Amino acid sequence: MIRLRGVTKRFRDGAREVAVLRGVDLDVAPGELVAIVGPSGSGKSTLLHVAGALDRDFEGEAVVAGTALGGLDDAARAELRNRAVGFVFQSFNLLPALSALENVMLPGILRRPGPDGRIAEIRARARDALLRVGLADRAEAPPSRLSGGERQRVALARALLSRPAVLLADEPTGNLDAASGADVIRLFSELARGGVSVLVVTHEERVSDAATRVLRLSDGRLG
Amino acid sequence: MAGARGILWLAGAALRADRRGAAVNAVAACVGAAALVLFLALGLGVGAAARRLFPADARLVEVVPARVSLGGVLGGGRLDDDAVARLRALPGAAAAWPRLPLGVPVSASEPAGGLGGRWPSGLALQLPLVGVDPALVADDVAPGAFADPPPGEPIPIVLARRLVEVYDRTLAPAWNLRRLPPGVSLVGVELPVRIGHSIVAGASEARVAPERLRLAGLSDRVPLYAVAVPIETVRRLHREYGKGEPAYGQVTVLAARPEDVPSLAAAVRRMGFSVDEGERATAERVATIVKVTTGALVLLAVTMCGLAALAIAQALSASVRGRARELAVLQALGAAPADVRRIVLAEGAAIGLAGGLAGALLARGLAALGDAAAARLLPDLPFRPESFFLFPPWLLALGVAVPVLAAIAGALGPAAAAARIDPARTLA
Ligand SMILES: Nc1ncnc2c1ncn2[C@@H]1O[C@H](COP(=O)(O)OP(=O)(O)O)[C@@H](O)[C@H]1O
Ligand SMILES: [Mg+2]
Numbered sequence: 001m002i003r004l005r006g007v008t009k010r011f012r013d014g015a016r017e018v019a020v021l022r023g024v025d026l027d028v029a030p031g032e033l034v035a036i037v038g039p040s041g042s043g044k045s046t047l048l049h050v051a052g053a054l055d056r057d058f059e060g061e062a063v064v065a066g067t068a069l070g071g072l073d074d075a076a077r078a079e080l081r082n083r084a085v086g087f088v089f090q091s092f093n094l095l096p097a098l099s100a101l102e103n104v105m106l107p108g109i110l111r112r113p114g115p116d117g118r119i120a121e122i123r124a125r126a127r128d129a130l131l132r133v134g135l136a137d138r139a140e141a142p143p144s145r146l147s148g149g150e151r152q153r154v155a156l157a158r159a160l161l162s163r164p165a166v167l168l169a170d171e172p173t174g175n176l177d178a179a180s181g182a183d184v185i186r187l188f189s190e191l192a193r194g195g196v197s198v199l200v201v202t203h204e205e206r207v208s209d210a211a212t213r214v215l216r217l218s219d220g221r222l223g
Numbered sequence: 224m225a226g227a228r229g230i231l232w233l234a235g236a237a238l239r240a241d242r243r244g245a246a247v248n249a250v251a252a253c254v255g256a257a258a259l260v261l262f263l264a265l266g267l268g269v270g271a272a273a274r275r276l277f278p279a280d281a282r283l284v285e286v287v288p289a290r291v292s293l294g295g296v297l298g299g300g301r302l303d304d305d306a307v308a309r310l311r312a313l314p315g316a317a318a319a320w321p322r323l324p325l326g327v328p329v330s331a332s333e334p335a336g337g338l339g340g341r342w343p344s345g346l347a348l349q350l351p352l353v354g355v356d357p358a359l360v361a362d363d364v365a366p367g368a369f370a371d372p373p374p375g376e377p378i379p380i381v382l383a384r385r386l387v388e389v390y391d392r393t394l395a396p397a398w399n400l401r402r403l404p405p406g407v408s409l410v411g412v413e414l415p416v417r418i419g420h421s422i423v424a425g426a427s428e429a430r431v432a433p434e435r436l437r438l439a440g441l442s443d444r445v446p447l448y449a450v451a452v453p454i455e456t457v458r459r460l461h462r463e464y465g466k467g468e469p470a471y472g473q474v475t476v477l478a479a480r481p482e483d484v485p486s487l488a489a490a491v492r493r494m495g496f497s498v499d500e501g502e503r504a505t506a507e508r509v510a511t512i513v514k515v516t517t518g519a520l521v522l523l524a525v526t527m528c529g530l531a532a533l534a535i536a537q538a539l540s541a542s543v544r545g546r547a548r549e550l551a552v553l554q555a556l557g558a559a560p561a562d563v564r565r566i567v568l569a570e571g572a573a574i575g576l577a578g579g580l581a582g583a584l585l586a587r588g589l590a591a592l593g594d595a596a597a598a599r600l601l602p603d604l605p606f607r608p609e610s611f612f613l614f615p616p617w618l619l620a621l622g623v624a625v626p627v628l629a630a631i632a633g634a635l636g637p638a639a640a641a642a643r644i645d646p647a648r649t650l651a
Contacts, residue, residue, distance in 0.1 A: 049647040054555060075559045082557020089650065093552045097240030109229045110557040119232070158556070170650075 001197050002028040002051050002166055007060035008220075009046055020046050022220035023060070028199050030165065033192040035211035036201045042217045044201040045170050051199060052085045052168045053077040065165040082110055086159025090171035092151040094143040094158075100150075101139040104129050104158045111162070122161075129157035133187060149180025156187055167191060169200045173207060185210045230562065233553070234569035241542065245574055248535045252578025252626040253585060255528035260586035260614075260622035262524050266517025267613035273513055275608070277506030278384070278443035281481040282317075285499040286310060286474040286491050300495055302471040310476050313490045315483030320356035321471040323457045324449075327428060327464045328421035335414040343398055347422045350436075353449045354457030355381070359475060364440035371455035377413055377437035381451040384441040392603055412438045418460065428464055444475070473499070528625055531578065532633035535571055539637035543567060550641050551649035564642035571634025572627055579623035586622065587614060 009021040020043040028034045038044050049055040050062060053069055056077065062069040065084035072080065081087075094103045101123065108122030130136050133153040143151055152172060159167060169188065173181035181204070189210050192198045200207055208214045215222045238245045288302055302321065311319040332347040357369045360381045369379045387409070391402045403409055414436045419428035436450065445451035461469065476491065478484045488498045543550070550563050558566075590612035601607060 045651045046647075049651070052555070054650070055647045075561065078554065078557050078559035078562070081555060087555045093548065093555075093650070095236070095240075095549050095552065098236055102236065106553065107556045109232050110553065110562065111226075111229070112557075113226055119228070162557075 001030055001063070001065060002026065002199060003061075003063040004047075004051065005061040007047075007050055007058055007062060009043070009050060009055070009058040019220055021050070021058070024217075024220070024222050026051075026215070026222055028166075028197040030195045030197050031192055032212045033188055033198040033200065033210065035208040035214045036199065036217055036222070037203050037208060037214060038217035039203075043220060044217055047217065048168050048170050048199065048201055051166070052087060053080050078110075079112055082107055082112070083162055084165045086156075086162070086164040086167040088152070088155050088159050088167070088169040088172045090174040092143070092148075092155045092175070094151055094154060096143055099140050099142055100135065100146065100154045101126050101130065103143065103154055104161055106158060107161045125161060126157070129161050130154070132160065133157045134183075147180070148176050149183060152176060152180065152184050153187070156184065160191070165197060167196050167198045169198070169202075171202055172200065173202065173204055178206075181206060230565045230569050233566045234573060237542075237546075237566065237570055238573060244538055244542065245570075245577075248531070248538050248574045248630075249578040249581070251531035251534045252528070252575050252630055253582040254578075255524060255531045255629070256579045256582025256622050256626040257585040257589070258527050258582075259521065259524035259625055260583050260618060261589055261612070262517065262520035263618055263621070264586065264590055264612040264614050266513060266520070267615070267618070268608060268611045270510065270513045270517070271613055272608040272611070273506070273509045276385070277503075277509060280444065281503075282478045282484065283444070283503070284476040284478060284484055284487050284491060285501075285503075286319075286476055286496045287472070287499045288470070289495055289497050302474055302496070303468075306494075306496070307471070307474055309494065310474055310491065313476070313487060315478055315480075315487045315490075316476050317479040318358065318477040320359040320475045320477075321454065322446075322473040322475065323354040323454050323469070324472045325352035325354065325452070325457045325460060326466045326469055327419055327460050328423075328426060329416050329418050329434075329450075330420045330422055331414055331416045333415045335412050347420075349422050350416060351449045352380075352452050352457065353446060353472070354454035355445060355451045356454055359444050360440060360442045360451065363442035363444070368439045369453055371453045371459055377435035378452055378456055379439035380436045381440050381442050381445050382438065383445050383447045383449075384443050385447055387441065389447075392607075396603075410438055410440055414438075419464065430464070525625070528629040531575075531626065532629035534633070535574055535630050536633035536636055539567060539571060539634050540640060542570075543637045543641045547644050547649055550644050551646040554644070554646040555650060560642040560644075563644065564638040567638035567641045568631055568634050571630040571638070575627040575630025576623065578630070579626035582626060583619045583622040590614070 004024055004026040007021055007024040008019060010017050010019045024047060026047075036044055036047065046055070050058050051064060053064055053072070056074075064080065067080055067084070069077065069080075094100075095106070098106075104126035105122050108118070108125060127136065127139060130139055133156055135150060135153055135157065138146060138150060138154075143154070146154065152175075167188070172184055172188075176184065185207055188198050188200060192212070200211065202208060286302070289300060307319050307321050310316060329350045329352055330347045331350055360369060364379070364381060369381060372378055387403050395402045416434050416436055417431050418434045419431040421427045436452075442451070461467065476487060478487050491498055553563060553566075554560070590610070594610045594612065597611060
């Protein structure tokens, strides 16, 4: 579940202050797949970072997976991201030195108070997650040997390892061909049907077609 | 914060990703650690050898008659019982033990019992005997074993511990004699001598009596080239041979504390006596040379560790810049800034640890090589140590700890930079 109320985000650009978000209200219920569209530079990524507890200074109210973000310290926000939020990016953002499986293990490795004694268990869960996205046979491959579609599915498996309540995707199909993009969108829909709150930023019609709701971000406001 | 195992897993993954860079930095740390351990081990080893060569007791002041004798005028001069009493009464003095050289010649012309060997035929040795206070060697002999014996009993003697080594390395090989077993196993050995006999023609006494000398112990407090006997024995022999009451040759004053030695020495000089600085001055000079040299080399090694730390700092900060995006991804997946900092610190520590362990091993190996080379190239001199290096456990621990700490210090800056990465901006 995501709930934003009156979220305003300003960036300081030298002496000038620019408000990228101006009082955004947004609700994404469990089971919903909400698409946000808008031109480049309209603040879509910024909105996603606020909703994902990656951004620390904004005005307004944000509640993610039942936790109010206001007043959380760095460690608490990190823990919230780790347990409740899955991120998927346009450029995949896999760690190149790790295998697909190790990339998927990362949220488990970063689990607090720690993965002590559970590395083997994390590995097993990571294999399950790869199986869910249809990549069980590519577990040991480094990202450089995967196709774009495969990479994005590894990134999705990584986002799902902690069974997050919220999935945030920033232009997830932007670097994919039509077929791979369709695969990824299908997986998003499945997740939403499974009760996850899915928020996808996109400017592609094929994504918004799959969404339960489409919102447009312009002039820092959602409509 | 993520658990320690998670941090180490991630640091290990980062190091594996750049094995070459990690290895280069570990080699730098290894060289610094090896130099540090090797130089300190050398300083310790040479220092120990020097202390064996000059076992100067920091609390002893050797008082000898004034070289230019104004003694009579100043009330000093002759080292007699009165002078000993006044020396003992000086502030800071704990004890004063006179030394009385025997004025009767003593010679040996047979080997010591039990040691065998081929005594060169016709060889007679003149033995310089000196009477010492039993309290001087109380720590080195069995209680009561060093006293003027009743008639018929052998005279107990104490030899300089170093004399055994000198004998083993010079006299024994030269004369084809057996080397002496080390340490206390020699105690009890007896040497037949002739009291009153001199190898110099005409210098013998009218009365020559056979006697036996019996080794009661080895000490660092007796002169190197003299045989120490109880001072009472010397007095008795002087009486028996009508030698009157000769003055003491030397008085050993024991200071209560090493710090008292300078003022005590000054007071002794004011009494009109000289202080024999010979051995102690040499010992102090050698100790100072060893310390200064070791200090300079350790400074060099620490500088090398510092350079390794700089190399690690430079490499890690380039690495952190290069993987800002990866570190931001880790934050998105649940790493706090503190976790990112600890990952980079762990990378530095791991590099330092690997380098330190390798360096400590390398130092041991180089020391073994050095000792082997010394054994082949140097003649078998007295006091040549088995090893020129000492490796106490704390030194090996230090050899690992210093590069680890240096590497962590080098990683502090890059780690702080990593923790400052703003994931929202980096991933936008
Ligand atoms: N860290 C930042 N500092 C200053 N300006 C920023 C920062 N991040 C984003 N912006 C600005 O905010 C606006 C919105 O950016 P973003 O949210 O990335 O847009 P979108 O994802 O819709 O393309 C842009 O004008 C961008 O330049
Ligand atoms: Mg964007």
